[in-house]
Amino acid sequence: MTKKIIITGTTCTGKTTLGRKLAEETSISQIDLDNLHFLPNWVEKDKKLFVKEVNDEIKELNSWIVTGSYQSLLKDTVWQEASTIIWLDYSLNLILRRYFIRTWRRVIFKEKCCGDNYETLGRTFSKESLFLWIFKSYWRRKERMNDWMNGIFSHKEWIVLKSPKEEKKLMTLL
Numbered sequence: 001m002t003k004k005i006i007i008t009g010t011t012c013t014g015k016t017t018l019g020r021k022l023a024e025e026t027s028i029s030q031i032d033l034d035n036l037h038f039l040p041n042w043v044e045k046d047k048k049l050f051v052k053e054v055n056d057e058i059k060e061l062n063s064w065i066v067t068g069s070y071q072s073l074l075k076d077t078v079w080q081e082a083s084t085i086i087w088l089d090y091s092l093n094l095i096l097r098r099y100f101i102r103t104w105r106r107v108i109f110k111e112k113c114c115g116d117n118y119e120t121l122g123r124t125f126s127k128e129s130l131f132l133w134i135f136k137s138y139w140r141r142k143e144r145m146n147d148w149m150n151g152i153f154s155h156k157e158w159i160v161l162k163s164p165k166e167e168k169k170l171m172t173l174l
Contacts, residue, residue, distance in 0.1 A: 003028055003063040004081050008071060009088030010141045011134050012098040018088070018167055019067035025171060026065075031057050033068025038114040042123070047073055054078060071144060079148075084157040086170070087145050092138055094163070099130060 003026070007015045016032050023030035036057075037050055045053075050070075055077050058064050066078055079085075105111065106119040113119060123129065149158050161167060 002083070003065075004058075004083045005065045005086060006078065006082045006084070007065060007067045007086045007088065008069055008145070009090065010069070010095060010138050011130055012095045012102060013088035013090050014098065014164065015067040015069075015088060018086070018170075019065045021167075022170065023065055028063045028065050029061050030065045030067060033066065033070050033074075034114040036115075037068075037070065038117055040116045042114070042117050042128075051077060069141065071141070071148075079153060082156060084159065085149075085153065086159045086161065087149070089142065089145065089160050089162055090164070091162075092134075095134060095138070096131075099134060103130065 005022070005028070007019050007022075009015055016034065019030045019032065022028070031054065033054065036053055037045055039045055044050075051073055054066070054074060058066070058078060058081060066074075066082070071079070103119055103124055106113055107121055107124065110118055124131070149160070159170065161170075
């Protein structure tokens with residue numbers, strides 16, 4: 001059976017990590033949007049080129065798991081193709097805790113993320129900080145997902161997870 005799954009949620013919900021787990025367990029290819037979106041030195045790819053590359057990737061696959069947000073950029077393409085939307089609708093408290101743990105781990109151990117980029121202390125405390133982005137986007141994305149789930153994408157299968165503990169039930173639903 002063909003599965004076309006989007007895993008979405010705000011920053012630091014664990015979309016990529018969950019996507020990796022599901023890809024391993026189901027043998028479905030995962031496409032990580034952050035890896036496609038960011039060029040070296042945190043340069044963002046041209047929006048049209050990014051959308052084209054994402055669409056080129058999914059065209060080659062019968063089944064796929066797309067992890068990431070970029071909802072407004074991909075609403076008319078990937079979202080139209082998806083059969084299932086997994087929304088990681090986690091609390092702000094959990095997301096902030098994850099942000100601090102993940103960021104410090106990445107800075108200390110110099111772990112690569114988002115393509116060939118690295119998080120640094122300077123970036124962590126800059127006006128481009130993920131911490132600030134979480135506060136800018138958290139409520140807006142929640143509102144958008146609720147609107148889409150009850151509106152333009154109400155015909156899709158939605159799986160809304162309120163905590164990481166609920167991730168275990170995914171395999172029975174997919």
